[in-house]
Amino acid sequence: MKKELLLLIDLQKIDNQFRDVEISKGTLPQELERLQQEERDQTTLREQSQTRLKELELELRKRDKRHDELKLKLADLQKRLFSTQTNQEYELVTKEIEFHQDALLENEQSMQTALEQQEELQGRMSDIADRAVRLTESLEKLRGQYAEHSSASAVRITDLEGQREDLCASIPKPLLSHYDRIRKAKDGRGVVSVYRSSSCGGCFQALPPQKINKVRQMDDLVLCEICGRILISDTLDANL
Numbered sequence: 001m002k003k004e005l006l007l008l009i010d011l012q013k014i015d016n017q018f019r020d021v022e023i024s025k026g027t028l029p030q031e032l033e034r035l036q037q038e039e040r041d042q043t044t045l046r047e048q049s050q051t052r053l054k055e056l057e058l059e060l061r062k063r064d065k066r067h068d069e070l071k072l073k074l075a076d077l078q079k080r081l082f083s084t085q086t087n088q089e090y091e092l093v094t095k096e097i098e099f100h101q102d103a104l105l106e107n108e109q110s111m112q113t114a115l116e117q118q119e120e121l122q123g124r125m126s127d128i129a130d131r132a133v134r135l136t137e138s139l140e141k142l143r144g145q146y147a148e149h150s151s152a153s154a155v156r157i158t159d160l161e162g163q164r165e166d167l168c169a170s171i172p173k174p175l176l177s178h179y180d181r182i183r184k185a186k187d188g189r190g191v192v193s194v195y196r197s198s199s200c201g202g203c204f205q206a207l208p209p210q211k212i213n214k215v216r217q218m219d220d221l222v223l224c225e226i227c228g229r230i231l232i233s234d235t236l237d238a239n240l
């Protein structure tokens, strides 16, 4: 059994390296996703702002036309006022003038509001464009780093997979199955050393002295009764 246990130790070391490759990606994937999300948000915001700007332009054109129409109408009414024959007619035209003057004022106020909105949106579009340039630069840089890291990782993983395959060919199937099952269920560690001459190095449950002796002899497969991990001697200095 000692030979198989030593092979399992080598296997655990290889599996630890797979985990290290994964860890070495660091926060790159999350950072990339965050910037990509920001890029999508900015695109949505730009499109919404462009739509609103078009609506405002249309509204301003309509109000401009309305302004000219009201001005013409008022000039016409002023002329009519001077040619009125009766008091009743004079009052009617005056009321009509007041009505159109109110409409003119309301139209001018709406125009002012639309112009202010247009100015604000144009400013925002300019900010969005500046931000888009910076965002594109950051994304290009990060994508480059990520691609570089991914290709280096891919080479390392292919190498580790080859080593793992060779090693697994020499390990009895039932032992390998148990190791893989425990490793997947227990934080990537299927083989652990006795910890401080007293407990399981995986779950830190205290082990009886006879069990520790048995582990150190390495003649049998000894499992931790609590976590199921394969125990190996602490005299090996396996550095798992």
Ligand SMILES: [Zn+2]
Pocket: 200, 201, 202, 203, 204, 205, 224, 225, 226, 227, 228, 229
């Ligand atoms: Zn344990």
